[in-house]
Amino acid sequence: MTEFLQQLLNALSLGAIYALIALGYTMVYGVLRFINFAHSDVFMVGAVAGCLIGKHLPTGTWWGGLTCLLAAMIVCSALGMFIERFAYRPLRSSPRLNVLITAIGVSLLLEYTFQNEHVFGAAPRSFPQVFPQVVWQLRGLTLSSNQLLVIGVALVLMVALQFIVFRTKIGTAMRAVALNPRAAQLVGINPDVVVSFTFALGSALAGAGGILYALNYQSVEPLMGVMPGLKAFVAAVIGGIGNIPGAALGGLLIGTIETFVGGSQLSTYKDAIAFALLILILLFRPAGLLGRSHVEKV
Amino acid sequence: MTPSRRIFSSPHLALLGALIASVTLTRFVADPYANDIFTTLGINIILAVSLNLVNGHTGQFSLGHAGFMSVGAYLSAAVTMFIGPRLLGEDGGALWAQNAVFFGALLAGGLCAAFVGLLVGVPSLRLRGDYLAIVTLGFGEIIRVIFQNIEPLGGALGLNGIPNYTTVAWTLSVAAITVFVVGCLVNSTYGRGFLATHDDEIAAEAMGLNTTRYKIVAFGIGAFFAGIAGGLYGHFKMSITASGFDFTRSIEIVVMVILGGMGNTLGVILAAVLLTLLPEVLRPIAEYRMILYSFLLIVLMLVRPQGLFNFHFPKLRR
Numbered sequence: 001m002t003e004f005l006q007q008l009l010n011a012l013s014l015g016a017i018y019a020l021i022a023l024g025y026t027m028v029y030g031v032l033r034f035i036n037f038a039h040s041d042v043f044m045v046g047a048v049a050g051c052l053i054g055k056h057l058p059t060g061t062w063w064g065g066l067t068c069l070l071a072a073m074i075v076c077s078a079l080g081m082f083i084e085r086f087a088y089r090p091l092r093s094s095p096r097l098n099v100l101i102t103a104i105g106v107s108l109l110l111e112y113t114f115q116n117e118h119v120f121g122a123a124p125r126s127f128p129q130v131f132p133q134v135v136w137q138l139r140g141l142t143l144s145s146n147q148l149l150v151i152g153v154a155l156v157l158m159v160a161l162q163f164i165v166f167r168t169k170i171g172t173a174m175r176a177v178a179l180n181p182r183a184a185q186l187v188g189i190n191p192d193v194v195v196s197f198t199f200a201l202g203s204a205l206a207g208a209g210g211i212l213y214a215l216n217y218q219s220v221e222p223l224m225g226v227m228p229g230l231k232a233f234v235a236a237v238i239g240g241i242g243n244i245p246g247a248a249l250g251g252l253l254i255g256t257i258e259t260f261v262g263g264s265q266l267s268t269y270k271d272a273i274a275f276a277l278l279i280l281i282l283l284f285r286p287a288g289l290l291g292r293s294h295v296e297k298v
Numbered sequence: 299m300t301p302s303r304r305i306f307s308s309p310h311l312a313l314l315g316a317l318i319a320s321v322t323l324t325r326f327v328a329d330p331y332a333n334d335i336f337t338t339l340g341i342n343i344i345l346a347v348s349l350n351l352v353n354g355h356t357g358q359f360s361l362g363h364a365g366f367m368s369v370g371a372y373l374s375a376a377v378t379m380f381i382g383p384r385l386l387g388e389d390g391g392a393l394w395a396q397n398a399v400f401f402g403a404l405l406a407g408g409l410c411a412a413f414v415g416l417l418v419g420v421p422s423l424r425l426r427g428d429y430l431a432i433v434t435l436g437f438g439e440i441i442r443v444i445f446q447n448i449e450p451l452g453g454a455l456g457l458n459g460i461p462n463y464t465t466v467a468w469t470l471s472v473a474a475i476t477v478f479v480v481g482c483l484v485n486s487t488y489g490r491g492f493l494a495t496h497d498d499e500i501a502a503e504a505m506g507l508n509t510t511r512y513k514i515v516a517f518g519i520g521a522f523f524a525g526i527a528g529g530l531y532g533h534f535k536m537s538i539t540a541s542g543f544d545f546t547r548s549i550e551i552v553v554m555v556i557l558g559g560m561g562n563t564l565g566v567i568l569a570a571v572l573l574t575l576l577p578e579v580l581r582p583i584a585e586y587r588m589i590l591y592s593f594l595l596i597v598l599m600l601v602r603p604q605g606l607f608n609f610h611f612p613k614l615r616r
Contacts, residue, residue, distance in 0.1 A: 034428060105595030
């Protein structure tokens with residue numbers, strides 16, 4: 001029972017990170033209908049930025065940690081907006097395949113640029129301990145402050161996102177563009193601003209996810225985003241792509257299943273589980289758990 | 299998009315010429331460096347042209363080509379390593395016997411990859427665009443993880459000590475056959491179905507074409523040649539690991555197809571040649587090579603989405 005609770009806690013913290021990344025995929029898909037392949041590398045840039053900034057901050061303080069988190073989120077928002085402006089916006093009216101290829105190009109560009117010795121280097125670096133580290137023992141259960149922090153920060157960010165999307169003007173505009181871009185334009189919404197904002201928001205969440213992931217796993221390297229990014233995408237699809245609560249649900253689901261498989265006999269198949277789940281979902285419920293299916297019209 | 303042109307007016311003659319040329323070329327390639335380059339070139343052409351059938355002509359976006367390559371590589375290596383010695387005997391057998399075993403191994407690898415391709419294709423090709431890209435990527439990863447867990451095939455360490463059967467003649471001949479088969483298929487009456495699926499899926503379905511079946515056929519044939527390329531690769535490098543066939547390898551093949559212009563066989567061959575030779579030329583700045591590639595990909599999509607080598611020749615008269 002203790003082991004089960006311990007695993008559940010690990011699952012929750014991993015799932016929370018996947019959920020944060022998945023939200024970015026889902027929001028961009030909602031407004032632009034394409035998969036932002038570079039999202040997983042924005043996540044990596046968040047961790048790298050945190051690693052570089054964290055070195056100059058005192059270790060083990062709450063304000064230091066939060067500054068690091070905030071700085072990484074700002075860096076990632078700026079990066080997300082930059083990518084959208086220069087790589088995706090010129091292709092707004094071209095076939096979706098071209099945008100997809102560009103996104104793959106941006107993803108590779110970020111990965112290889114950071115692998116360069118003069119930028120960051122391919123070798124993993126340890127992430128500085130910017131947050132205070134406490135470990136509690138509770139009836140055989142090991143609770144680390146990092147894990148609670150991951151769950152807490154993710155929860156706060158998701159509530160904040162929910163507030164922005166459903167209670168503010170720009171959030172309403174985002175939903176309008178997602179529903180029908182042309183009609184949104186007719187009622188005076190500037191789609192460029194909305195898309196830019198969506199990228200900033202999604203990338204900030206990815207940046208926060210990067211910091212939390214690095215805190216949990218203690219290492220940062222340029223290819224660290226690939227696997228979590230793919231799994232978070234799977235999470236977004238499982239929840240129903242374009243659906244914000246669905247992304248959070250999918251993230252938790254993937255995190256849970258992966259943690260429990262990782263703790264079982266089949267641990268070497270851990271990386272394949274998410275994809276197997278994706279294929280099952282797409283076969284039996286292509287719109288995802290919480291999504292609604294659309295009929296393609298000519 | 300215009301249907302792919304015939305490269306030469308008589309494809310059979312061109313195939314014969316290419317086969318003779320590749321066998322004669324072997325006689326002149328003595329230096330190991332040139333041997334390496336020509337072999338890699340041949341393998342890249344097979345991979346790029348076969349992926350072009352799926353991504354270019356049929357307009358689907360597969361990101362799992364390296365997965366099929368690994369199936370072919372492992373299976374054909376298993377045939378030559380575990381079954382080969384029994385057929386050839388203690389002394390390794392005559393050259394023709396070795397080549398016969400190698401041929402069988404390649405065919406087995408290709409057929410097995412095609413089978414896996416169908417297995418993957420049947421469920422996933424009902425999806426479109428982005429979803430398909432992700433599912434094929436996912437399948438590629440699953441195939442990799444499975445191979446890493448099969449202990450008789452070396453597990454995570456991979457297979458070592460594969461006999462070195464691959465020669466320039468083998469790879470270039472197979473490359474010529476691949477170009478021939480894909481070219482003839484696309485230009486046949488049946489092949490119009492691939493192009494129709496690419497051009498407008500809904501319209502093609504309205505005309506009564508079973509687009510899913512066309513996609514699956516393209517996928518299976520693409521996987522078959524990818525498997526053969528994997529077999530050639532394994533018997534060229536003499537050792538294979540599952541992690542050598544990961545996402546990055548798939549991307550490399552996709553870049554060749556995009557650079558050459560999707561659905562343009564000649565362009566894709568030129569792109570495969572370019573991307574094989576470029577790393578050699580760029581060796582002094584090797585650390586910037588991949589940065590350059592990815593940048594090229596973005597710029598290409600922004601400026602010239604039809605591909606680098608998509609020229610519009612006047613149609614050849616026959």
